[in-house]
Every structure is written in structure tokens, then in C-alpha cells.
Amino acid sequence: MHGRVPSPLLAPTVVLVHGAFTDASSWTGVIRLLHAAGLTVRAPANPLRGLAHDAAYVRSVLRQIDAPVVLVGHGYGGAVVTDAAADAGNVVALGYVAAFGLDAGESLLDVTHRFSPVPGADTVFSASAAAPSPVAADGELFIRAERFLQMYAADLPPRVTRALSVRQRPLAHSALTAGSGPPAWASKPSWYAIAAADRLLDPTAQRFMAQRMAATEYLVDGSHALVLSRPDAVAAMIRAAAGGER
Numbered sequence: 001m002h003g004r005v006p007s008p009l010l011a012p013t014v015v016l017v018h019g020a021f022t023d024a025s026s027w028t029g030v031i032r033l034l035h036a037a038g039l040t041v042r043a044p045a046n047p048l049r050g051l052a053h054d055a056a057y058v059r060s061v062l063r064q065i066d067a068p069v070v071l072v073g074h075g076y077g078g079a080v081v082t083d084a085a086a087d088a089g090n091v092v093a094l095g096y097v098a099a100f101g102l103d104a105g106e107s108l109l110d111v112t113h114r115f116s117p118v119p120g121a122d123t124v125f126s127a128s129a130a131a132p133s134p135v136a137a138d139g140e141l142f143i144r145a146e147r148f149l150q151m152y153a154a155d156l157p158p159r160v161t162r163a164l165s166v167r168q169r170p171l172a173h174s175a176l177t178a179g180s181g182p183p184a185w186a187s188k189p190s191w192y193a194i195a196a197a198d199r200l201l202d203p204t205a206q207r208f209m210a211q212r213m214a215a216t217e218y219l220v221d222g223s224h225a226l227v228l229s230r231p232d233a234v235a236a237m238i239r240a241a242a243g244g245e246r
Helices: 024-036 051-062 076-084 108-115 145-152 158-166 203-212 231-244
Strands: 013-017 040-042 069-074 091-097 124-127 140-143 190-195 216-220
Touching: 013 024, 013 051, 013 076, 024 040, 024 231, 051 069, 051 076, 069 076, 069 231, 076 091, 091 231, 108 203, 140 145, 145 158, 190 203, 190 231, 203 216, 216 231
Parallel strands: 013 040, 013 069, 069 091, 091 190, 190 216
Antiparallel strands: 124 140
8 A cells, every 4th residue: 555644634626537438637627616616636647658667657546645535537548547546545545437447357348248248349449559658559540420429428419429528538558457456446435326318338337336335326317428428426425435534
């Protein structure tokens, strides 16, 4: 366990980790609501270069925070926080938003194959990495622009999803098959917002992962882009997690 454990009397800092196909700006509405509630927030840029690489980066962010942390992940970001927080002494609670809460040795594809097929070739495609590296040499995954609204953000206006599809950040293909380390949720209290209308990560899979980690569940009527379409519900869940751990 790295670093000293901060006093539980300190107000928690909320750290928000975005998922694939988006960036930290996706948390903007949630951040505003958390700030209004008096919470300190950080939203680092998830590199999206692979699970081990991304979890190591988030750990480096956590080491810089001398306060209890409520660590929250959206989508693929859930897998990252699950891995990153396992040995982080200052993480007191975990939050998942339509997110992957993997078990030890489990991969993203293990979960998606168990409950429903991964998105078809007409939804996600792979392109060569612009700057090949050891963690992205096998290409990058994007959502096809014409399918972005339907698969990722069906509850947002088309003009918004068009802009989101253009500026989406790709995920390294190798992230799909990388196995997780020991899960942080096995030893830390968790909260989970299930996106009932998610077409990218099966809501049944989300419910399974939430129940496996004995999380406090929030069922929210929304797409995979829940942090954008329902920031009120997401912020409410995070406030509950932060309040429960004060």
C-alpha cells in the first residue's frame, strides 16, 4: 500500500477517470454540480493506451493527493480505477458509471462476450496508431461517426453527438484483452450507476458487476454517455459516496 493513509476527518477529493472514445471534458456537468456541493474534484486525462499503462498513470495522480479520495470511473475508466486503487491507501470509496468493474485476470472482452457480443464491425473500427508505440502498436479503436449517436449517446441531441464523434479519443486495441490485477472493489466500498439504455456495455453486465462488488446501485435511464446526459444522477451518486466516507 503506497503512501500514508490520510486522516478520515479530511473532506474527500473526488477523482474522475473518463472512459474510451471521450476525454476529461465529458465530466464538465458533473464537476459543476460537485463544486456546487463543496467538493474538491480532479479529472485527469486517461491515456487510453492500455490497462497497465493507464492504471499506473492514475496511481501517480493519486499519490499527489494528501486527502481521502473517492475514485470514479466511466466505461473503460472503471477498469482503470479498479486496477489503480488496489494498493492506494488514500482511496476510501469507488464509483462506477456504466463501467467495467473487472475481477482479477478478467478482461473487457471477457465481460462483453459473457453477456452480449461486442459491437459489430459496423460500429467500432480499428485504425493504425498515428504514433506507434509498444502499447498501441496494434492499432486504435474508434466508434464510426454514423453509429456514434445510436451506440454511445442516443439520449443526446444529434448536434452534440456529431461534435463528440469528431473529437473522440481512441482506445488502444490491446486494452480489450488485458487482464486486470486484484480488484480494489474487493476491499473498498463501491457505488455503481447502471445505464439502463446503454447500447455499448450491456446493462445486464453492469448489474452483474455491481452485484458482484456488493455496490450501492443507482439505476439511471440513460445511454452509455450517462456522465453527459444525466450529470445530476451521476453527481448524486458521487455525493452519496463522498458523504458516506466522510
